Amino acid sequence: MLKPLGNRVLLEVKKEEEKTASGLVLPDSAKEKPQTAVVVAAGEGRLLDNGNYSKPAVSVGDKVIFEKYAGSEIKYQGTEYLVVKDTDIIAIVE
Amino acid sequence: MLKPLGNRVLLEVKKEEEKTASGLVLPDSAKEKPQTAVVVAAGEGRLLDNGNYSKPAVSVGDKVIFEKYAGSEIKYQGTEYLVVKDTDIIAIVE
Amino acid sequence: MLKPLGNRVLLEVKKEEEKTASGLVLPDSAKEKPQTAVVVAAGEGRLLDNGNYSKPAVSVGDKVIFEKYAGSEIKYQGTEYLVVKDTDIIAIVE
Amino acid sequence: MLKPLGNRVLLEVKKEEEKTASGLVLPDSAKEKPQTAVVVAAGEGRLLDNGNYSKPAVSVGDKVIFEKYAGSEIKYQGTEYLVVKDTDIIAIVE
Amino acid sequence: MLKPLGNRVLLEVKKEEEKTASGLVLPDSAKEKPQTAVVVAAGEGRLLDNGNYSKPAVSVGDKVIFEKYAGSEIKYQGTEYLVVKDTDIIAIVE
Amino acid sequence: MLKPLGNRVLLEVKKEEEKTASGLVLPDSAKEKPQTAVVVAAGEGRLLDNGNYSKPAVSVGDKVIFEKYAGSEIKYQGTEYLVVKDTDIIAIVE
Amino acid sequence: MLKPLGNRVLLEVKKEEEKTASGLVLPDSAKEKPQTAVVVAAGEGRLLDNGNYSKPAVSVGDKVIFEKYAGSEIKYQGTEYLVVKDTDIIAIVE
Numbered sequence: 001m002l003k004p005l006g007n008r009v010l011l012e013v014k015k016e017e018e019k020t021a022s023g024l025v026l027p028d029s030a031k032e033k034p035q036t037a038v039v040v041a042a043g044e045g046r047l048l049d050n051g052n053y054s055k056p057a058v059s060v061g062d063k064v065i066f067e068k069y070a071g072s073e074i075k076y077q078g079t080e081y082l083v084v085k086d087t088d089i090i091a092i093v094e
Numbered sequence: 095m096l097k098p099l100g101n102r103v104l105l106e107v108k109k110e111e112e113k114t115a116s117g118l119v120l121p122d123s124a125k126e127k128p129q130t131a132v133v134v135a136a137g138e139g140r141l142l143d144n145g146n147y148s149k150p151a152v153s154v155g156d157k158v159i160f161e162k163y164a165g166s167e168i169k170y171q172g173t174e175y176l177v178v179k180d181t182d183i184i185a186i187v188e
Numbered sequence: 189m190l191k192p193l194g195n196r197v198l199l200e201v202k203k204e205e206e207k208t209a210s211g212l213v214l215p216d217s218a219k220e221k222p223q224t225a226v227v228v229a230a231g232e233g234r235l236l237d238n239g240n241y242s243k244p245a246v247s248v249g250d251k252v253i254f255e256k257y258a259g260s261e262i263k264y265q266g267t268e269y270l271v272v273k274d275t276d277i278i279a280i281v282e
Numbered sequence: 283m284l285k286p287l288g289n290r291v292l293l294e295v296k297k298e299e300e301k302t303a304s305g306l307v308l309p310d311s312a313k314e315k316p317q318t319a320v321v322v323a324a325g326e327g328r329l330l331d332n333g334n335y336s337k338p339a340v341s342v343g344d345k346v347i348f349e350k351y352a353g354s355e356i357k358y359q360g361t362e363y364l365v366v367k368d369t370d371i372i373a374i375v376e
Numbered sequence: 377m378l379k380p381l382g383n384r385v386l387l388e389v390k391k392e393e394e395k396t397a398s399g400l401v402l403p404d405s406a407k408e409k410p411q412t413a414v415v416v417a418a419g420e421g422r423l424l425d426n427g428n429y430s431k432p433a434v435s436v437g438d439k440v441i442f443e444k445y446a447g448s449e450i451k452y453q454g455t456e457y458l459v460v461k462d463t464d465i466i467a468i469v470e
Numbered sequence: 471m472l473k474p475l476g477n478r479v480l481l482e483v484k485k486e487e488e489k490t491a492s493g494l495v496l497p498d499s500a501k502e503k504p505q506t507a508v509v510v511a512a513g514e515g516r517l518l519d520n521g522n523y524s525k526p527a528v529s530v531g532d533k534v535i536f537e538k539y540a541g542s543e544i545k546y547q548g549t550e551y552l553v554v555k556d557t558d559i560i561a562i563v564e
Numbered sequence: 565m566l567k568p569l570g571n572r573v574l575l576e577v578k579k580e581e582e583k584t585a586s587g588l589v590l591p592d593s594a595k596e597k598p599q600t601a602v603v604v605a606a607g608e609g610r611l612l613d614n615g616n617y618s619k620p621a622v623s624v625g626d627k628v629i630f631e632k633y634a635g636s637e638i639k640y641q642g643t644e645y646l647v648v649k650d651t652d653i654i655a656i657v658e
Binding site for chain 4: 280
Binding site for chain 2: 034048049050052054057058065067086087089090091092093094
């Protein structure tokens with residue numbers, strides 16, 4: 001098991017279909033869109049100056065949208081994960 | 095439903111008419127103007143060092159003016175949204 | 189009505205005469221000078237870490253001098269405004 | 283009257299003689315020297331996080347030395363002033 | 377013995393096999409992957425403004441994943457170590 | 471008299487002999503060395519967020535070593551001074 | 565005697581043997597290694613916002629490893645020293 005540290009969150013990214021059935025890449029727009037993922041694990045949070053932790057506002061199983069290009073890729077037991085800071089998570093999809 | 099995190103605010107942008115009836119683009123000035131949107135959802139706020147939250151000063155339904163180019167575009171269930179930080183919202187149109 | 193957020197201040201800029209009667213531009217000096225405006229509305233202030241607000245030190249009707257090039261232009265109901273942060277206001281003309 | 287805001291200080295700059303009687307410029311050294319001015323007005327100070335103000339350490343009438351190139355030039359009723367932050371004032375000449 | 381200071385952590389890096397049996401380098405992707413190491417020693421932590429320490433969230437013996445290129449290499453008694461800040465440790469492998 | 475403001479310190483610099491008796495410049499190394507000076511006056515200190523001052527840790531008369539190139543040169547009544555921030559003073563020579 | 569200020573530490577650097585008996589330079593790797601030194605004196609520490617000092621975590625006589633290229637060189641009574649900030653010290657060699 002991977003246990004992210006600080007305000008990091010472990011994500012399993014949902015690869016969006018970028019090709020049509022015939023294999024063509026269909027760019028929707030030139031502007032980058034954020035990506036969707038599922039929260040696999042979350043750290044204890046960032047230590048505040050008053051001694052408390054700012055616990056990440058997401059829970060395991062949440063489907064989230066995060067800033068593209070944020071974070072570090074980790075391959076663990078054959079699965080690829082992404083570790084991002086909780087501040088790079090834009091929204092929860094409920 | 096999309097639930098923005100932190101001091102983020104989910105906006106539905108009002109596309110301004112940029113073309114005349116005949117299809118000509120009429121640039122008003124070279125300087126960029128901010129854009130108008132309606133608040134669809136707002137996060138819990140930014141965690142302050144004293145443990146409180148700086149709740150976004152906008153409410154769902156507010157018509158707002160925000161810094162152009164701020165934020166991330168999200169497409170959700172066929173609608174395009176923009177997620178900006180509340181500090182990128184310039185004013186409420188009352 | 190426009191209600192600026194945070195420590196933003198809504199200004200109506202006094203366009204200085206830059207041309208003589210005959211239409212010639214008379215640059216006074218190469219160094220940029222700040223500009224004059226009247227305060228139309230002011231936000232609630234910036235939230236401090238102790239939970240208080242740093243209320244803008246200007247009031248509606250104040251004639252102010254502000255850093256040139258600061259802020260965002262807004263056109264609202266046919267009038268052009270400028271929204272600046274209160275820290276971009278240099279002085280009140282009394 | 284001009285009332286500077288925040289930790290700004292309104293200065294009237296003493297133009298140093300840069301030419302000799304015959305009109306020659308006599309550069310003393312390649313390294314920039316700070317300049318001298320008299321304090322005309324001072325703001326209320328910078329708001330600290332504990333709610334107090336860091337009042338500028340200069341008083342009206344003080345002759346001060348300030349960092350060259352700091353601040354904004356203001357022309358008001360025929361007189362040229364310079365508005366600098368109090369942190370750009372190096373020393374009081376007593 | 378080496379005793380890391382502040383929020384530094386002493387790591388012994390596990391060199392990943394980068395070659396196949398036949399000696400060919402098999403780059404998996406162009407994007408950099410983080411690396412794995414074992415915690416050999418940890419500092420007392422970073423001093424917070426309230427006088428407490430933010431103790432590193434790792435213990436001696438933990439297998440960790442850290443940001444590639446972070447830290448300083450140290451050779452001590454024939455062994456190579458890496459000293460990284462605890463904020464450069466992404467996750468613990470449990 | 472010059473009274474430095476904030477955490478500034480007024481120094482009178484000891485020009486090091488850079489030439490031999492025969493007038494040759496003898497550079498010791500390509501790496502810059504700090505310089506020596508005597509403290510002539512010290513400001514009240516930097517205002518901390520808790521309302522106290524961080525008084526400069528030097529006293530009038532101290533011989534100090536400071537970071538070369540730090541500070542502003544001031545010429546006052548025929549003497550050249552250097553005003554540096556107290557954080558640019560490296561050590562006291564006792 | 566030299567008394568370092570703030571969170572500075574006075575080091576006497578141990579020059580590593582970079583040449584073999586025959587005089588050849590033997591570079592171990594292209595990546596820079598930190599260097600070893602002995603603590604000669606330590607400042608009072610950095611003043612925290614709560615009025616306390618963050619005392620350097622090293623004592624006179626400690627053998628330390630520090631970030632190469634950090635600090636300022638000082639020559640005093642024929643001996644060369646290096647003054648670094650305590651945050652540039654990586655580890656104590658015990």
